[in-house]
Amino acid sequence: MTDEQPAPAETRCGFVALVGAPNAGKSTLMNSLVGTKVSIVTHKAQTTRSQIRGVVTEGADQVVFIDTPGIFAPKRRLDRAMVQAAWTGAGDADLVAFIVDAERGLTGEVESLLEGLLNVRHPKILVLNKVDLVKRETLLALSEKINAHQRFETTFMISALTGSGVGDFLAWCMKHIPPGPWMFPEDQLTDLTLAITAAEVTREKLFLRIHEEIPYNATVETESFAVQKDGSYKINLVVYVTRDSHKKIVLGAGGQAIKAIGAEARKELMEIFEVPVHLFIFVKVRERWGDDPERYREMGLEYPHGKG
């Protein structure tokens, strides 16, 4: 990620962390900024588990957006690790964009996040999202209330979904990042490795198809990723579930569910990678993976020590 390439003179480069409550729309915003599917989006909360970066390079400026997991009151170990990763993302960034679901407004969750944000020293930007669902007066009142709580450099009212206001937000970020060499080559959109992308896309399909609590307790890992002689990718993935009964549901009768998940994931991965993809998915039972430090490392998360 540090291989610099000749860049225009007087370049700028900076990190902008996108933080907010689960479902605020951070992943949707990231995808809209980068213009492609970097981060997975579902209607269920907490789909972003570790930090995902999206890179936008325009002229001499390069902004690296960090999509952090939604911050919420953590209970399980995994939840604590996700929250930790989110605040770490905010601490590492040059700018912190606080994304608020304007339709939900000032919830208890948002209030406790605002308290946490008080400790963040970097310049902060307030981003009220989902304006397509909210009346202007409601937006203005919400903006006023949040700005009264602490100092934000500026406030944007956007719809990550329709793209309204996203360009202005990007332009502001571009203007306010520090001078410095680029961190990524001009044409690179994300530092997610291909293997992680394969696992993330498959996990999204699992989330969308299995309408039970299982996906929250499941993890997808790429076991091997090989570029074949003909240029196609051969990818072996493992879905880890915590119970045998969950495995049966993920497989479906006669393997129908996992086949459908695999077909959807493969189709999308071929669009992303632009090469033929051979995808093999195995479902394995591993009890209590949420307490296994090794799984955290593979997801790019720190294992939270302390009581589980």
Ligand SMILES: Nc1nc2c(ncn2[C@@H]2O[C@H](COP(=O)(O)OP(=O)(O)OP(=O)(O)O)[C@@H](O)[C@H]2O)c(=O)[nH]1
């Ligand atoms: N109407 C509307 N819906 C939006 C907008 N932005 C996001 N959404 C929807 O809100 C839901 C959550 O969006 P995500 O982008 O996954 O939210 P997130 O903040 O990344 O969520 P976590 O990964 O759980 O932290 C999805 O169903 C999106 O389609 C918006 O501007 N307008």
